[in-house]
Amino acid sequence: MPAVAESPGHYGYGRLASSAEIAGWDIDVRGDDGAGLPPGKGSVVQGAEVYADQCAACHGAFGEGEGRFPKLVGGIGTLKHDRPELTVGSYWPFAPTLWDYINRAMPMPAPHTLSADDVYALTAYILNLNDIVSSDFVADRDSLPKVQMPNRNSFVWIDPRPDTAAKPCMNACIDPNDVKITSTAEGRNLTPRTTGPLDTMQPK
Numbered sequence: 143m144p145a146v147a148e149s150p151g152h153y154g155y156g157r158l159a160s161s162a163e164i165a166g167w168d169i170d171v172r173g174d175d176g177a178g179l180p181p182g183k184g185s186v187v188q189g190a191e192v193y194a195d196q197c198a199a200c201h202g203a204f205g206e207g208e209g210r211f212p213k214l215v216g217g218i219g220t221l222k223h224d225r226p227e228l229t230v231g232s233y234w235p236f237a238p239t240l241w242d243y244i245n246r247a248m249p250m251p252a253p254h255t256l257s258a259d260d261v262y263a264l265t266a267y268i269l270n271l272n273d274i275v276s277s278d279f280v281a282d283r284d285s286l287p288k289v290q291m292p293n294r295n296s297f298v299w300i301d302p303r304p305d306t307a308a309k310p311c312m313n314a315c316i317d318p319n320d321v322k323i324t325s326t327a328e329g330r331n332l333t334p335r336t337t338g339p340l341d342t343m344q345p346k
């Protein structure tokens with residue numbers, strides 16, 4: 143068996159991914175503290191220019207949304223209405239998430255074509271359209287995590303429910319033969335009936 147270093151795929155094929163290749167995939171940015179935000183910066187004014195060029199056709203000149211394309215602005219205070227308007231301003235809890243989303247997904251026809259500086263500028267511009275930052279705001283890896291989003295404190299961050307309802311058992315546990323299935327998702331009409339061989343295996 144050759145040494146692992148010579149055959150990184152363990153079975154003798156493949157090779158280790160280079161750090162450049164890993165960096166290409168490793169683009170996630172954490173919402174609350176902005177971990178993963180790259181160097182670079184962009185102002186509201188720069189963002190207005192890129193936005194007019196690459197985003198306004200779908201999202202409207204001021205984020206109001208063209209046709210049925212999503213609004214990026216407004217809706218603050220509507221979350222309890224019958225028709226809540228979820229936008230960056232009314233709903234999103236973290237500003238770094240806006241950088242991350244634009245960076246990975248927009249402009250819709252050509253994602254991954256914007257420079258880090260342009261994404262910072264667009265983030266600054268959209269925050270400014272929402273009246274969350276002033277027009278002289280400059281977005282960078284330090285300033286974005288400090289932005290207080292209006293809906294930040296309306297999320298429930300701690301889920302008090304246990305991971306599973308079953309008590310773990312490490313010894314003298316129940317004999318599997320004594321396990322009785324008392325109800326199934328299908329029996330409770332939660333899933334459609336399957337057809338074919340699986341049917342014969344369903345507990346009745």
Ligand code: HEC
Binds near residue numbers: 230249264
């Ligand atoms: C061709 C139309 C189009 C263009 C151009 C476009 N977008 Fe979008 N954008 C969309 C669509 C459609 C969605 C909704 C995608 C989804 O929900 O899966 C979206 C979603 C978004 C969202 C998330 C909205 C939310 O609250 O969920 C943001 C932010 C955004 N776009 C920013 C931008 C920026 C910045 C640009 C310019 C760089 C841009 N978009 C260009 C069509 C477009």
